Amino acid sequence: MSEPATNIGAKVAQFPRAAALAEKEPPFIRVEGVTKRFGSFTAVSSVNLEIRKGEIFSLLGGSGCGKTTLLRMLAGFEDPTEGRIFIDGQDMTDLPPYERPVNMMFQSYALFPHMTVEKNVAYGLKHMDMTASQRADRVREMLALVQLSDFSHRKPHQISGGQRQRVALARALAKQPKLLLLDEPLAALDKKLREATQFELMDIQDKTGTTFIVVTHDQEEAMTLSSRLAVMDKGRIMQTGTATEVYEYPNSKLVAGFIGSINFFDATIRGVRDEVATVDAPELGATVEARAIPGLTPGQQITLAIRPEKLTISRSKPEGPNAISGKVRDLAYFGKDSLYRIELPSGRVLSINSVNSRRVGENERVADWEDAVWLSFDPSSAILLKD
Amino acid sequence: MNRRPVFLITMLCFGFAFFYIPIISMMVYSFNGSRLATVWGGFSTKWYISLLSNRQVLKAVILSLEIAVLSATVATILGTMAGIAMARFKRFRGRTLFSGLVTAPLVMPEVITGIASLMLFILMAEYIGWPATRGFTTVTLAHITFSMVFVTTIVHSRLVQADEAIEEAAMDLGSRPWQVMKDITLPVISPAILSGWLLAFTISLDDVVITNFTTGPGTTTLPILIWSKVKLGVTPDINALATITVVIVGIGVFTAGWLLNRAEKRRELDIQLAYQANQ
Amino acid sequence: MSLSSRSASLRKWFNRRGWIKITIATPYIWLALFFLLPFVIVMAMSFATRTPTAPPFSFGGDYPVMNTDHYARLFSDDLYIRAYLNSIGNATFATLMCLLIGYPMALGLTRVSRSWRNVLLMLVILPFWTSFLLRVYAWMGLMGTNSWFNKLLTGAYNWIVPSDMALRYIPMMNTGFAVVLVTVYSYLPFMILPLYANLEKLDISLNEAAMDLGSKPFQVFRDVTLPLSVPGIIAGSLLVFIPASGELIIPSLVGSSSRPMIGRVISDEFASARDWPMASAVAVALLLLLVVPLMIYTYYDGKAHEKAQKEAT
Numbered sequence: 014m015s016e017p018a019t020n021i022g023a024k025v026a027q028f029p030r031a032a033a034l035a036e037k038e039p040p041f042i043r044v045e046g047v048t049k050r051f052g053s054f055t056a057v058s059s060v061n062l063e064i065r066k067g068e069i070f071s072l073l074g075g076s077g078c079g080k081t082t083l084l085r086m087l088a089g090f091e092d093p094t095e096g097r098i099f100i101d102g103q104d105m106t107d108l109p110p111y112e113r114p115v116n117m118m119f120q121s122y123a124l125f126p127h128m129t130v131e132k133n134v135a136y137g138l139k140h141m142d143m144t145a146s147q148r149a150d151r152v153r154e155m156l157a158l159v160q161l162s163d164f165s166h167r168k169p170h171q172i173s174g175g176q177r178q179r180v181a182l183a184r185a186l187a188k189q190p191k192l193l194l195l196d197e198p199l200a201a202l203d204k205k206l207r208e209a210t211q212f213e214l215m216d217i218q219d220k221t222g223t224t225f226i227v228v229t230h231d232q233e234e235a236m237t238l239s240s241r242l243a244v245m246d247k248g249r250i251m252q253t254g255t256a257t258e259v260y261e262y263p264n265s266k267l268v269a270g271f272i273g274s275i276n277f278f279d280a281t282i283r284g285v286r287d288e289v290a291t292v293d294a295p296e297l298g299a300t301v302e303a304r305a306i307p308g309l310t311p312g313q314q315i316t317l318a319i320r321p322e323k324l325t326i327s328r329s330k331p332e333g334p335n336a337i338s339g340k341v342r343d344l345a346y347f348g349k350d351s352l353y354r355i356e357l358p359s360g361r362v363l364s365i366n367s368v369n370s371r372r373v374g375e376n377e378r379v380a381d382w383e384d385a386v387w388l389s390f391d392p393s394s395a396i397l398l399k400d
Numbered sequence: 401m402n403r404r405p406v407f408l409i410t411m412l413c414f415g416f417a418f419f420y421i422p423i424i425s426m427m428v429y430s431f432n433g434s435r436l437a438t439v440w441g442g443f444s445t446k447w448y449i450s451l452l453s454n455r456q457v458l459k460a461v462i463l464s465l466e467i468a469v470l471s472a473t474v475a476t477i478l479g480t481m482a483g484i485a486m487a488r489f490k491r492f493r494g495r496t497l498f499s500g501l502v503t504a505p506l507v508m509p510e511v512i513t514g515i516a517s518l519m520l521f522i523l524m525a526e527y528i529g530w531p532a533t534r535g536f537t538t539v540t541l542a543h544i545t546f547s548m549v550f551v552t553t554i555v556h557s558r559l560v561q562a563d564e565a566i567e568e569a570a571m572d573l574g575s576r577p578w579q580v581m582k583d584i585t586l587p588v589i590s591p592a593i594l595s596g597w598l599l600a601f602t603i604s605l606d607d608v609v610i611t612n613f614t615t616g617p618g619t620t621t622l623p624i625l626i627w628s629k630v631k632l633g634v635t636p637d638i639n640a641l642a643t644i645t646v647v648i649v650g651i652g653v654f655t656a657g658w659l660l661n662r663a664e665k666r667r668e669l670d671i672q673l674a675y676q677a678n679q
Numbered sequence: 680m681s682l683s684s685r686s687a688s689l690r691k692w693f694n695r696r697g698w699i700k701i702t703i704a705t706p707y708i709w710l711a712l713f714f715l716l717p718f719v720i721v722m723a724m725s726f727a728t729r730t731p732t733a734p735p736f737s738f739g740g741d742y743p744v745m746n747t748d749h750y751a752r753l754f755s756d757d758l759y760i761r762a763y764l765n766s767i768g769n770a771t772f773a774t775l776m777c778l779l780i781g782y783p784m785a786l787g788l789t790r791v792s793r794s795w796r797n798v799l800l801m802l803v804i805l806p807f808w809t810s811f812l813l814r815v816y817a818w819m820g821l822m823g824t825n826s827w828f829n830k831l832l833t834g835a836y837n838w839i840v841p842s843d844m845a846l847r848y849i850p851m852m853n854t855g856f857a858v859v860l861v862t863v864y865s866y867l868p869f870m871i872l873p874l875y876a877n878l879e880k881l882d883i884s885l886n887e888a889a890m891d892l893g894s895k896p897f898q899v900f901r902d903v904t905l906p907l908s909v910p911g912i913i914a915g916s917l918l919v920f921i922p923a924s925g926e927l928i929i930p931s932l933v934g935s936s937s938r939p940m941i942g943r944v945i946s947d948e949f950a951s952a953r954d955w956p957m958a959s960a961v962a963v964a965l966l967l968l969l970v971v972p973l974m975i976y977t978y979y980d981g982k983a984h985e986k987a988q989k990e991a992t
Contacts, residue, residue, distance in 0.1 A: 090887055110890045123888035127906045136902070137892030188892065408787035412799065415784040415871075418864065419806055422817035425828070429820060439825055482706035492703055500974070501710040507917065507970060509925020511942045512962045515949050516717030519724060519959075522734055545713040548706065578698045606810050609927050613949075623812055630812070630932060634820050642813040649808045657801045 041066035041224055042087075042192060047096030049082050049248075056082040058248035059096070064241075069218055069225040071235035073271070074245035080228045083245075084194050087226065088117045101191055111140070116190040120197040122181040124169040130180050131156070131165040137188045155183040158217060175206050182214075186221060195227045199234055211237050232272050236260070244268045266398050269318050275396075276363050280317040285309050289392055292317055296361045301335045303395035316398040321366040323394035326353060326379055331389040339363065341384045353380065355388060363388070423646060430639035447640040457625065457641070464605055464622040467536065471543035472600035478544065479551025479600070480593055484585065486552065487559035505549045514613035517542045521614060534616030542614045543604040550603060551596030558592035559585070725749055725959035736955050749960035759961060762939040763968070769855065769940070770924035773862040774870075777919045778912065780863070781870035785911075786904070788871075789878045800875070807868045815932050818861045822851040822933065857933040858940070862923050869922075870915040877911025878904070913980075917973060924969055941965055 040063035049057040057079040064070045072080040085091045087098060089110035097106045105113055116137070124133050134155050138148045156162045159179035164172055169180065178198065185193055198214065199207045215238060218225050229235050235242045236256040243253040244267075252259055252268045263269035266277065280294040290305040294317050303317060330336055339355035342362055346369075353365040365388065367379065380386045430448070434441025451457060482502050485492075492498075505513065521538045524530065531537040566588070570580045586593075608623045615624060629638055689697075726745040727736040753759045788796055788803075806814060821828040829848050837845040851857050881904065889899040927942035934940060941961065948958035 088887075088891055090890075109895075110887070111893045111895055115891070117888070117891045119884045119888055121882060121884050123882060123884040125885060125889070125903060136889070136894075140893035140898075184888075184892070405787065405790045408783050408790055411780070411783035412787040412791075415780055415867070416799070416802060418780070419802070419867070421828075422814070422821050422864070423806070423809075426813075426817040426820055436825070478706045478709055481702045482710075485703045485706065489699060489703060494707070498703075498707055498710075501707070501714060503977070504970075504974065505714060507921045507973065509922060509942065509965065509970070511925050511927045511945045512721070512966065513714075513717075515945060515958055515962060516721045517713070518949075519720050519955065520713070520717040523720065526734060541713060545710070548709070552706075581698065602808055606812070608812050623810065626810075626812055626816070627928075630816050630819065634816070634823060638813075638816060639820070642810070642816065645813060646809050650805060653801055653805050653808055657797060661797055 040064060041068075041101055042226075043099040044083075044087075045097045045099070047083070047086060047093045047098065049079075049086060049091060050094045055248050057086070057093075060248075060250055062243065062250065062253070064224065064226065066224055067222050068241060069215065069227060069239045071227045071229055071239035071242035072245055073229055073232060073235040073242050075230055075271075078245040079248035080245050081196060082248075084117070084196055084226065084228045087192070088115055088194055089113050114191040115194060116185040116188055116192075117194040118181045118185045118196065118198055120200060122169075122177050122201075124177055124180055124184070126169055129166050129168055130161060130172065133169070133180055134184045134187050137184065141188065151187055155187045158186070158220070159183045175202055175210065178202060178210065182217070186217070186223065189221075190223065193223045193225050195225060197229055198227060199231070200229075207234070214238060236272075244271055246271075263318075263396065263398070265400050266316055266318070267400075269396060269398060274321055274364060276319050276321065278317045278319075278361070280315050280397075282309050282311050282313040282315055284311055290397060292395075292397070296357065296359045297337050298358045299335075299337050301337075301395065302392040303397050304393045306397050306399070308399075309397070316400075318396040318398055319390055319394065320396075321352070321364040322350075322368075323390050324363075324365040324367075325389050326355075326365055326367050327387050327389070328380065328384070330387050333389060335390050335392060335395070337388045339386060339388060341380050341382055341386060344380070344382065351378070353386075355386065423642075426639050427643045427646065430636065430643040432636055432639070435636065447636045448644075451637050451640045451644075454637075456620075457622070460620050460622040460625040463536075463619065467540050467543060467621060468601045468604040471540045471547060471604045472597050474540075475544045475548035475600040475604075476551050476593060476597040479548035479596055480555050480589070482548065482552040483555030483559060483589075483592075484581070486556050488564075488585075502549050502552045505546045506553065508546075510607075510609035513542075513546055514610045517545070517610065518613040534614060535619035538614045538616070539611055539619060539621070542610050543607065546610060547600035547603045550599050551593075554592045554596045554599065555589055558589050562588050721959045721962055724955055725963045727956045727959075729954050729956050734955070735953050746956070749957045750964070752957065753960060753964055758939055759944065759964075762941045762944045763964075765855070765938050766924045766926075766941040767968075769858055769862065770920050770926075773859050773866065773923050774916050774920045776859065776863045777867050777870040778916065781867055781874055781915065782908075782912070785871050785874035785878055788875050789881075803868050803871050803875075811865060812928060814865055815861050815929055818857070818864060819852070819933060822857055822860075824848040824850070824852070852933060853935045854933075855935065855938055858926075858930050858938075861929050861933050862926060865929065866919040866923055869918040873914040873918060874908065874911040877908050877914070881907055917977075921969060921973065925965060 042062070042064040044060055044062040047057060047060045048055065060079075060083060062070075072083060074080045082091060086093050087105075089105070089108060089112075093106060097104055099105065100114065105115070125136065128136065131152055135148060135152045138151060141148075143151070152165075153162070156165055159182055161176060161179055161183065164176060169177055172180070178201070182198075195214075199210055202210060211234065214225075225238075227235070227238055229238075239256065241253065241255055242259060244251045244259060246267055252264050254262075259268060260272050263272065269275050270277070278294045278296045280292045283291040283293050283300065285291075285305050288305050289302050290309055291300060292303055292315070293300050297317075301317070309315070325331070330338075337357065339357045341353055342356040343354035345352045348369070350366055350368045353367065355363045355365060357363060429440075431443050431445060432440055433444035433446070482498075486499060486502065489495075517538075518534075521531065521534055521541075525532055525534075531541075562585075567580050567584050570584045571577070575583060606623060607621075608627050611621055611624055612627065615621070620628075626638060626641065629635060724736060726747065726749075727738050728746045728748075729735060730737045784803075788799055791799065820826060823829060825848075829851065833846055833849050836849060851860075885903050885907070886899050889903045890896070894902060925942045925945075926940070927946055930938075930940040930943050934943075945958050945961050945965070948954045948961060952958075
């Protein structure tokens with residue numbers, strides 16, 4: 014059971030420059046109707062994307078969703094079956110990888126094992142019009158940027174995993190590409206290192222101003238790193254937006270379920286008034302209110318979704334419209350918060366996250382095993398999903 | 401970026417033409433009616449008939465097979481033991497010499513191994529009296545010695561790849577070292593043992609140089625028979641013999657390859673199904 | 680009672696350490712007896728004196744303990760020097776040819792689709808399982824003066840050169856060229872297989888990374904694939920060079936008798952001239968020249984490899 018994502022990601026990802034540029038400039042990278050088929054299998058299906066200069070954009074999805082194939086088409090390792098790719102106004106679709114102003118940080122890092130750290134970083138520069146001393150300066154600058162100046166003469170097998178990751182980053186950035194592609198940049202690192210590296214990546218991005226496209230399967234990583242992200246499934250882009258948009262206003266059951274954890278219920282619309290829909294949810298054992306979405310008609314079948322942290326748990330029946338009774342089946346104490354599993358009279362089990370804002374002892378908590386409790390939520394926190 | 405590597409494909413075609421044109425030519429000429437081996441004289445199967453009625457050839461085939469089966473079997477047992485010793489027993493007295501002994505025969509020019517073995521056998525006959533004459537026994541001993549190291553190489557590389565933790569798990573579950581060997585290690589390396597046996601068998605069946613040195617009068621294996629004939633030039637019945645060999649080996653190799661391929665595909669399918677069932 | 684208790688203690692010994700000792704000692708003793716001992720004999724024999732007895736050697740006599748005449752003859756008789764030069768020259772040339780043909784083939788094998796690759800690999804291995812002798816023999820048929828292959832080549836040759844230089848056939852059999860050609864043919868799989876094993880393991884993303892950093896396909900090959908395939912090149916070259924330099928069958932069947940080769944010299948000294956000490960001296964010199972340096976190299980290479988692996992973890 015993964016811990017539900019908090020809003021920290023959205024808060025950190027306030028990129029002043031990206032946000033400022035976002036509104037004014039035309040898109041820097043344009044993916045137009047790109048489709049990739051391998052035989053009868055469609056890996057990427059008519060994808061359209063617009064990414065602005067200086068953004069960190071994440072492609073988020075499970076394995077086999079097409080995110081890596083899309084990345085490889087941007088790098089030039091795969092030719093799109095249909096569609097075109099533009100970078101900075103130039104059509105890149107037919108250019109081989111070695112002629113694109115795009116560099117990639119590989120998931121395996123793909124460091125050349127027979128070259129030192131320094132030679133790895135310098136490798137791309139030898140195809141550029143530079144003097145030897147300019148080249149040496151750039152390598153030194155890059156190694157300083159990733160704090161590896163002391164390791165320049167080591168071979169890749171003589172440094173740690175985190176250091177290898179930084180060499181790969183320095184090597185990809187050395188040519189000052191217009192676009193940097195990062196394939197699961199943090200996947201091979203352990204949890205502690207991953208968190209530190211996230212911030213380091215953002216820092217480096219801010220310093221260089223390079224546009225980043227990150228492929229990841231880790232939703233927390235995507236939310237922390239990116240200014241905007243796209244959720245992919247089965248070769249299609251399901252939703253594009255900021256972390257907040259995608260988390261708080263998912264447009265489908267799939268996106269809602271992929272980002273963070275959530276409770277789903279089958280429901281029927283009873284009526285809509287003043288942006289608030291009244292919904293029958295037999296599994297909740299109640300009629301509840303939720304923020305309406307456009308195009309609802311009474312009698313319509315719909316999915317009601319509520320995130321665990323949006324639910325409040327109490328011993329007595331709360332005021333307000335959305336009150337549900339249940340019984341504590343299970344609880345898990347995580348320190349900063351607790352997870353409750355509440356069994357409703359209908360037999361459905363519901364997850365609730367409750368922040369432990371007060372310091373209480375073992376026997377003083379809000380609810381204990383087998384206790385009868387009440388749950389409530391704000392109508393604006395309930396999400397209605399059509400599919 | 402999926403450009404076809406034209407140069408590499410061309411080289412592959414050229415290489416395979418180089419490999420197979422001589423063999424195919426030889427097979428075609430085995431049906432040559434003419435006695436002159438290189439001049440076409442019409443289609444005929446007479447060389448096959450004369451070959452199959454040649455008692456000398458049949459005797460040589462049987463002798464070669466006997467030696468190959470016997471030497472491959474002993475070589476597999478000894479070679480497997482050596483492979484296990486190299487892969488699993490990290491420290492024992494004389495390990496460096498041992499590792500030299502199991503690799504040296506692989507790179508030793510055959511002529512040297514041949515005369516060295518011959519001198520040994522002559523001196524053994526002189527001073528110990530066994531093996532008294534050179535022939536079946538000495539050839540088999542020599543074949544065992546130089547083919548066992550090939551088995552060792554195969555078994556060793558398989559064992560190095562295998563996860564040692566499964567042996568530790570068996571020991572943890574109460575098996576004694578010998579039982580671990582019997583229940584876990586040997587089954588794990590059984591494909592390697594099988595391919596080792598096949599390799600030893602083929603090497604023995606194919607050997608000319610070492611056999612030539614260690615054999616004695618009356619012990620003529622098939623390669624020695626062919627050797628004595630081809631020294632005199634190209635003859636059509638050797639073409640027929642070669643064709644039969646190539647066809648038998650080809651069928652064997654392709655059947656083995658097909659079976660392996662099928663097993664691999666089935667395993668992949670099983671993994672996929674299991675994965676889907678789990679989702 | 681004593682029998683059952685003895686068998687019980689035997690079983691106990693076997694279960695404890697006994698089977699380990701048996702596993703090590705059996706192949707050890709076998710190899711010491713049938714491989715190491717013969718080489719000790721060859722070593723000793725190279726210092727013996729040839730006699731017209733049976734077996735045809737003795738120690739002592741005019742030469743107390745060690746007779747180094749045979750080694751002196753290696754340097755004074757130009758037969759031996761020529762034989763070594765011919766053998767090593769042929770083997771070097773054949774190894775280079777194998778590398779030139781085998782490398783692109785091995786690389787090509789890693790680039791074709793998987794189903795094709797399995798079939799083609801089998802086609803590489805197939806000649807390896809058929810008789811070596813018959814493969815040499817196949818070329819004897821092709822190279823003969825009346826063969827279709829020779830006629831084809833002669834036709835091509837005559838078409839290119841002016842008519843006054845025309846040939847009736849191209850002399851191929853019993854030449855140095857024939858030895859190299861057949862050596863390449865016979866040992867090519869030994870070059871392709873280790874190279875393929877090496878190239879197949881290379882991470883394709885390294886090639887992609889180099890290309891991503893601006894290298895064109897040829898530069899990718901030069902900077903990444905080639906340096907990383909050096910172990911495969913060395914392994915393949917050793918597997919071709921060593922047996923090719925001591926080769927006996929190929930020079931005997933298709934070589935020229937006026938160009939001595941070391942394998943034939945050893946064999947002839949031993950069998951025809953019955954000069955065991957001389958044959959042994961030639962063999963020992965070949966060992967010292969080729970095999971020993973290579974074994975030392977492999978030993979240290981293995982050590983370096985282990986060390987690198989230890990550092991990586």
